[in-house]
Amino acid sequence: MADFEIKDLRASVEGRQILKGVSLAINKGEVHAVMGPNGSGKSTLSHTLMGHPGYTVDGGTVTFKGKNVLELEPDERARLGMFLALQYPVVVPGISMANFLRTALNSHRGYDGKDKSKMVTPKEFRSLLKGELETLHMDDSFLSRYINDGFSGGEKKRAEILQMAVLKPEIAILDETDSGLDIDSIKFVADEVNRMRGPELGVLIITHYTRVLQFIKPDFVHVLVDGKFVLSGGPEVADRLENTGYSEWGKEEPAQPQEVA
Amino acid sequence: MATAPKIDVGGDYKEKYGFFVPEDYVFKAKRGLNPEIVKEISWMKGEPEWMTKMRLRSLEIFRKKPMPTWGADLSVIDFENIFYYLKASDKQSKSWEELPPDIKATYDRLGVPEAERKFLAGVSAQYESEVVYHSLQEKLSQQGVIFTDTDSALRDHPELFKEYFGTVIPPADNKFSALNTAVWSGGSFIYVPKGVKVDIPLQAYFRINAENMGQFERTLIICDEGSFVHYIEGCTAPIYTTDSLHSAVVEIIVKKNARCRYTTIQNWSTNVFNLVTKRAMAYADATMEWVDGNLGSQITMKYPSVYLMEPGAKGDVLSVAFAGKGQHQDAGGKMIHVAPNTTSTITSKSISKAGGRTSYRGHIKIYPGANNCKSFVKCDALLLDDESRSDTYPYNDVDAENVTLGHEATVSKVSDEQLFYLMSRGIPRAEAETMIVNGFIEPFTKELPLEYAVELNRLIQLEMEGSVG
Numbered sequence: 001m002a003d004f005e006i007k008d009l010r011a012s013v014e015g016r017q018i019l020k021g022v023s024l025a026i027n028k029g030e031v032h033a034v035m036g037p038n039g040s041g042k043s044t045l046s047h048t049l050m051g052h053p054g055y056t057v058d059g060g061t062v063t064f065k066g067k068n069v070l071e072l073e074p075d076e077r078a079r080l081g082m083f084l085a086l087q088y089p090v091v092v093p094g095i096s097m098a099n100f101l102r103t104a105l106n107s108h109r110g111y112d113g114k115d116k117s118k119m120v121t122p123k124e125f126r127s128l129l130k131g132e133l134e135t136l137h138m139d140d141s142f143l144s145r146y147i148n149d150g151f152s153g154g155e156k157k158r159a160e161i162l163q164m165a166v167l168k169p170e171i172a173i174l175d176e177t178d179s180g181l182d183i184d185s186i187k188f189v190a191d192e193v194n195r196m197r198g199p200e201l202g203v204l205i206i207t208h209y210t211r212v213l214q215f216i217k218p219d220f221v222h223v224l225v226d227g228k229f230v231l232s233g234g235p236e237v238a239d240r241l242e243n244t245g246y247s248e249w250g251k252e253e254p255a256q257p258q259e260v261a
Numbered sequence: 262m263a264t265a266p267k268i269d270v271g272g273d274y275k276e277k278y279g280f281f282v283p284e285d286y287v288f289k290a291k292r293g294l295n296p297e298i299v300k301e302i303s304w305m306k307g308e309p310e311w312m313t314k315m316r317l318r319s320l321e322i323f324r325k326k327p328m329p330t331w332g333a334d335l336s337v338i339d340f341e342n343i344f345y346y347l348k349a350s351d352k353q354s355k356s357w358e359e360l361p362p363d364i365k366a367t368y369d370r371l372g373v374p375e376a377e378r379k380f381l382a383g384v385s386a387q388y389e390s391e392v393v394y395h396s397l398q399e400k401l402s403q404q405g406v407i408f409t410d411t412d413s414a415l416r417d418h419p420e421l422f423k424e425y426f427g428t429v430i431p432p433a434d435n436k437f438s439a440l441n442t443a444v445w446s447g448g449s450f451i452y453v454p455k456g457v458k459v460d461i462p463l464q465a466y467f468r469i470n471a472e473n474m475g476q477f478e479r480t481l482i483i484c485d486e487g488s489f490v491h492y493i494e495g496c497t498a499p500i501y502t503t504d505s506l507h508s509a510v511v512e513i514i515v516k517k518n519a520r521c522r523y524t525t526i527q528n529w530s531t532n533v534f535n536l537v538t539k540r541a542m543a544y545a546d547a548t549m550e551w552v553d554g555n556l557g558s559q560i561t562m563k564y565p566s567v568y569l570m571e572p573g574a575k576g577d578v579l580s581v582a583f584a585g586k587g588q589h590q591d592a593g594g595k596m597i598h599v600a601p602n603t604t605s606t607i608t609s610k611s612i613s614k615a616g617g618r619t620s621y622r623g624h625i626k627i628y629p630g631a632n633n634c635k636s637f638v639k640c641d642a643l644l645l646d647d648e649s650r651s652d653t654y655p656y657n658d659v660d661a662e663n664v665t666l667g668h669e670a671t672v673s674k675v676s677d678e679q680l681f682y683l684m685s686r687g688i689p690r691a692e693a694e695t696m697i698v699n700g701f702i703e704p705f706t707k708e709l710p711l712e713y714a715v716e717l718n719r720l721i722q723l724e725m726e727g728s729v730g
Contacts, residue, residue: 050685053677078687090682094700103696104686146700147682163686 001063003027004171004202009060011048017058018044020227024204028170031203033213035241036224037251042206043087045224046175050084051077064171079108083169085160087176092147097159100147101129101166108167132165135192154185161192168196173204178212190215210242210255225249293341296320299443302346306412306446309419319432319442326436332622333560333591338534343506345444345477364501364530370723401459406490407452408463411479414450421452425483429512429540429568438538441477441510448478448509453488453519462491462524462710480511484519484547491522493710499557501530507558508534513541513549517571520548526713528557528720531588539565546573552708553580555590556720564622566595569603569634576605581705584617584649585724593623593640593654598631598661609640610702613649614724621670622654629660637667643701644674645694695725 002025011019018041026032036042048055049062051074062069069077092100102125111118120128133140136158148156157177164172174193178186193203193216205216213221213235221237222229223246230249231237241255299320303313328335368378401408407418415422432442453459484490507529515521521541529535535558541549551565567576578594596605611619621640642651653670675697683693699706699718706714 050681052681073690074681074684075687075689075693078685084685086682086685090676090678092679092682092697092700094703095696100683100686100696103688103692104683107687107689107692167686 001025003064005061005063006049007061007063009045009048009062010058011044012056012058013044013054018227019048021060022224022227022229023060024222024229026171026202026204028202029199030220031197031205031216031218033205033207033218033221033238034224035207035210035221035238035255037208037246037249037253040224040251041227042208042224043175044227046084046087046173046204046206049173050074050082075107078104078167078169081170083164083167083172085157085164085172085174085177087179089148089151089156089160091149093149095147096144097147098125098143101125101143101163104163105166128166129162132162132192135188135195136162136165137188138162153180154182157181157185157189161189165192165196170200171202171204172196173206175206176208177205178207178209186212186215208253208255210238213238223249225251292344294320294343294345294444298345302444302446305346306415308415311423312415315427315432316443316445319439320444322433323436323439323443326433326439329436332562332620333589335534335536335560335562338506343476346446360501361530364499367499367723370719397461397463401463404457404459405454406457406459407450409450411448411450411481412446414481418450418452421483422450422481425481425512425514427512429514429542430510430538435538437508437536438510441479441508441538445477445479445510448480448511449482449492449494450480451482451490451492453482453484453490455485456487457485458489459491462493464493476507478509480509482511482513482521482523484513484515484521486516487518488516489520491524493524493526493713495526495528499528499530505532506534507536509537509539511537511539513539515541515543515547515549517545517547519544520550522550522552523565524552524709524713526554526556526709526717527561527563530557531559531585533558535561535563537561537563539563540568541566541576542568542570543574543576545571546575547571548575548577550577551579551594552705553578553592554705554709554717555580555582555592556724558590559587560589560591562591564593564595564624566597566624567605568597569599569605569631571600572602574600574603576603578607578609579705579708580607580609581702582609582611582619583721583724584611584613584619586615586617589618589620591620591622593621595624596626596636598625598627598634598636601630601632601634601661603631604635606636607638607640608704609638610705611640611642611651612645612698612701613642613651614645616646616648616650618650618652620652620654624656625658625666627659627661627664627666631661631664633663634661635665637665637669639669641670641701642672643698644672645698691726695722698725 004026006022006024009019009022022045034042034045044055048057057070065080102120105120109118138158148159151159160177177189205218218235221233221235223231223237245254296317299316300313303316427442430438432439451463482492513521513523527535543549549567553565555561555563565578569576576596580592580594582590582592584590590611593609594607596607607623609621611621613619619642623638625636625638627634638655640653644651651672655668657666659666675694679697680693683696684690699721706717709717
């Protein structure tokens with residue numbers, strides 16, 4: 001059995017079935033890419049895996065560390081070792097990024113305000129962040145800003161990856177982390193993901209476009225169309241999409257971003 | 262062997278050694294309100310005749326004025342069933358054991374020190390922080406600053422007192438200001454001389470006794486030209502009282518180029534009706550800032566106001582209200598632009614939970630000739646569930662030209678998206694909700710001295726957990 005196993009997952013949004021039986025096995029150390037055209041169910045997959053309340057599970061299981069994570073609250077999933085980098089990170093006014101990261105880290109360590117030995121110390125926190133901030137080309141001032149408040153598109157995505165670096169998940173889902181990013185930002189993000197890549201981390205990259213896969217090389221690529229995988233294989237699948245887009249499944253959408261002049 | 266001289270423990274012992282308790286004069290607290298009680302209060306305090314007369318006149322006004330019906334429901338207040346004056350010793354009669362368990366539990370959770378919690382609960386009449394207070398007093402008196410309780414001020418600074426008392430809020434202003442003027446007791450008096458900037462916040466907390474947190478406290482602050490003071494009243498820990506009515510009056514005069522900030526954190530126990538009149542007069546280029554947090558009480562009606570009397574005057578109100586089960590926080594602010602080129606802002610944040618109700622009630626008045634004024638009102642309400650309620654009642658009267666008037670109001674719920682986002686990082690639901698609420702009031706919290714900000718955040722956390730009654 002794989003480290004993280006999705007079996008026959010079916011899910012709906014507002015009564016409309018979107019995922020129609022998705023199965024996928026991810027082992028730590030592997031990078032999987034799920035590619036698909038608009039409306040294929042990519043976001044439903046990522047949100048259902050993390051337990052967003054707006055998505056209803058109609059069937060299937062997701063097994064991780066011996067637990068069916070579909071029965072867990074989002075925070076329990078996170079503490080079990082899952083992470084989702086959102087396509088549209090949410091603005092939360094009045095809470096600094098530093099406070100957010102520290103609270104999240106303390107939660108992961110089981111600090112509930114009582115046992116101070118579990119609490120991350122200010123010194124440890126700073127040294128944890130330092131290297132990550134550099135790799136992502138972010139300066140310290142970012143930590144005192146409110147969560148995603150007034151962040152540019154690139155800053156938001158980099159902030160997501162920073163959170164991932166701090167929380168050190170075992171299964172990371174990157175939901176269209178590349179969308180809306182300039183090429184420099186994609187590179188910074190890819191550098192950080194590649195730095196974290198290793199035998200302790202399984203990655204699921206969800207993307208419409210092949211571009212990000214030039215920087216984060218996947219081991220497996222799956223094509224999602226109308227809520228089902230229609231093709232799975234190695235990196236060559238991405239190359240095939242690079243040329244023909246999603247046309248072979250009747251979706252006239254390219255798999256490369258349209259260059260904006 | 263020498264014999265020690267006998268000490269005469271005769272008839273004059275008590276007077277001589279200061280243990281004399283003048284039993285004949287102990288004021289026997291009576292319920293109800295009439296001219297005799299008012300006269301007795303004034304006589305007990307040894308007040309000058311003008312004050313006795315003013316009290317009696319105010320009582321007349323109080324009786325004639327109808328009960329305001331435009332706000333929260335006050336019909337349940339029984340004025341005849343209230344003690345209008347209690348000496349500190351009478352207030353101490355409660356014992357720790359009689360306290361409601363939820364109040365005790367909150368002290369525990371907040372980690373309020375023993376001596377302090379007894380004071381807050383009304384079990385002790387004095388909070389032991391004399392040392393801090395005395396060193397502060399020394400420094401202040403060198404600068405010519407007067408910081409004392411209002412009763413002492415009337416005795417020790419009669420002329421200054423008479424010049425300003427009742428000038429900002431006359432007894433006839435409203436029913437409750439009349440009541441307060443008739444029966445007031447305690448409160449703070451501050452005078453800051455010309456050009457003096459008091460560099461640490463003055464906190465009633467340090468020198469507090471039961472009188473200062475009494476039912477009908479009266480505060481008077483005078484900031485002379487070019488001076489600055491920051492006054493802080495109240496505290497975040499709940500204050501327990503068996504008195505059901507708290508009706509304070511706060512008058513502030515901010516002269517030319519001076520600045521005054523008045524910070525309140527009100528957390529009365531939830532049996533209290535908190536009906537407070539707060540008003541400041543700001544003169545040329547002066548700034549008045551009200552920072553006002555309302556957490557406790559059953560009903561609060563409070564609208565700190567600034568009269569912008571001369572050009573360049575500036576008024577600010579920043580308020581937060583939290584209404585839990587059975588609570589109604591009716592709060593807001595008033596800005597009265599009397600002179601041209603004056604500016605004002607009101608920022609109101611409210612949180613309603615478990616059926617609690619918050620109302621923003623505000624009044625912007627711009628008089629004829631007060632041209633080129635600017636005023637901006639922003640009120641944000643956060644509802645934590647479907648049973649809770651929030652309303653906005655803004656009133657604007659503009660009779661001048663070239664006026665900029667802005668009003669922005671939002672009502673929101675803790676959004677699923679925000680909650681999901683924080684939870685997806687491993688933060689448990691309750692903690693995530695608390696973070697969002699604390700984030701919502703952060704514009705308020707960041708204006709508080711650090712220790713108050715920390716306490717307020719902890720208190721919100723307790724309120725969110727539902728462990729505070």
